[in-house]
Amino acid sequence: MTTSLASLGWDAKFEAAYQRFDRRGNRPGRIARVDRGVCTVLTATGTIRASLAGRMLGLIAKDPLAMPSVGDWAAIRRWDDDRYTIEAVLPRRSAIVRMTAGKAAEGQAIAANADTVAVVESLDPDPDPGRIERLMALAHESGATPLLLLTKADTVADLDLLIADLTTAAPPGTEVLAVSSHTGLGLDRLREYVAEGRTLALIGASGAGKSTLVNTVVGADVMATRRLRADGRGRHTTSYRAMVPIPGGGVILDTPGLRAVGLFDRRPGDSATPVDGLAKAFEDLERLAASCRFTDCRHEAEPDCAVQAAVEIGDLTVRRLENWRKLQREQSRERARVSARTKQGRKMLAIHGRRSRNTWE
Known part of the structure; x- marks a missing residue:
């Protein structure tokens, strides 16, 4: 074909x-x-x-x-x-890169050249704002435009209230789209992201409904689907990453469910300026932190702390603040690992170079 x-x-x-x-x-x-x-x-x-x-x-x-x-x-x-x-x-315009398992400070590209990266979160069972924030950082790090995609919208009673609550887990300005493969809610808007020549990548936990969504948009059962386990957790249905062309043009990049995502602080491609996904995902906190009285403010008990002030008046949740701190610590550890690995590599090259010169001498 x-x-x-x-x-x-x-x-x-x-x-x-x-x-x-x-x-x-x-x-x-x-x-x-x-x-x-x-x-x-x-x-x-x-x-x-x-x-x-x-x-x-x-x-x-x-x-x-x-x-x-x-x-x-x-x-x-x-x-x-x-x-x-x-x-x-060819040089990548965007790349979803996650930290590989193990001790090596290496990244793994799981999808490339997406125009939009959709963080897919199921509204049933209970959605996880912390997971949304982590995946939003990954989406921003890719260099593509992030989208928060809330699936199984037909299963909840007060949809508007739940959407408003989960919107706080996404950076300001991020589109939040509730969809239902069963009723068709939001699918027309979703199809705009896979119009002629455009690429939409889906990332999310197992059971979030990614494969079902792909089948619905394509209009055929191209990806296998399975029911949730008895405890409500998702099953790993898609065990491989796949690019699925959409009738009429455009493609969807479907990825296996991500249970744990390590942030890898590096974006390959033809951009000279890497994207700090964590800073983008928590842009509201970054702005608040810049307004604190002290540049080294820990946002705990320091005077004139703009972050704590936002928590006190209800503009910022304690949960989001704690998750920001957690991901910052994780990013710092990852940067230290990359730095140590780079120094070790340079050291080995230097040793190899000296041995080569001694051999010739």
């Missing part, structure tokens, strides 16, 4: 970035799925399976963030034996 690249988001900027790879045997394509180094790629002439070229493996060994991700645009080469390889990944 052929695919219009423009409907997948291909434009003049990606075309310009591809020019250095535009040679005989090459073609551009967008990665729809990654399975242990073999990628499903959508191209203008159809869907193909491509492995990683040797140069790509070398780049990944140096930086795990160079690993192709769902949503990436890539240069694909066709060989004489009808084999395909990914020769290069």
Whole structure:
């Protein structure tokens, strides 16, 4: 089946970035799925399976963030034996990057080149404002436009009151959209985010309704769904990241449920200025903190503390303040890990360099 690249988001900027790879045997394509180094790629002439070229493996060994991700645009080469390889990944405009598990201070790109990143939170069972704030930081860090998407809106009685309460977990100015795959509430507005050539990425916990939402927007059962467990917690239905084209143009990037998300303070791509997702997600607190009397205010018992003053008059909840502090501590620890890893890497390079010189001498 052929695919219009423009409907997948291909434009003049990606075309310009591809020019250095535009040679005989090459073609551009967008990665729809990654399975242990073999990628499903959508191209203008159809869907193909491509492995990683040797140069790509070398780049990944140096930086795990160079690993192709769902949503990436890539240069694909066709060989004489009808084999395909990914020769290069084009610069990313946005990337959802989370901290990998383990001791290594490394990030993992779980989706790339989204125009909008929707934090998906289910209204049934009880939504978690703290999780929304964490995922909002991740969405802002990506460089895309964040959206708070509240699913299963048909299951709650006082929808307006609940929306107003959860809106406080999102930065001022963030669109909050309540949707229901059952009644169709909010779906027309949601489809605007996947209009011709636009990309919407979904992130959220298991059971939030991401896969059901994808099926509803596409109009077919393209993603598997499962019921919640007896305790109300979500099941991991989607075990892989996938790019799903939408009839009429546009794509949705669906991701597996995220139970724990480590913030990784780095955004790859062609932007010279990384986005501080945590500061963006808590922009209201950052503004308050800037108004405190002391620049090193801890927002506890210091005089003329604008943050505590906001708590006292009800403009800021204690819960949001405590979560801000928690995520700041986590970010500080992560930055320390990255710094230590960088210093260790430089030290090993220096040792290797000295050994090489001694060998030749």
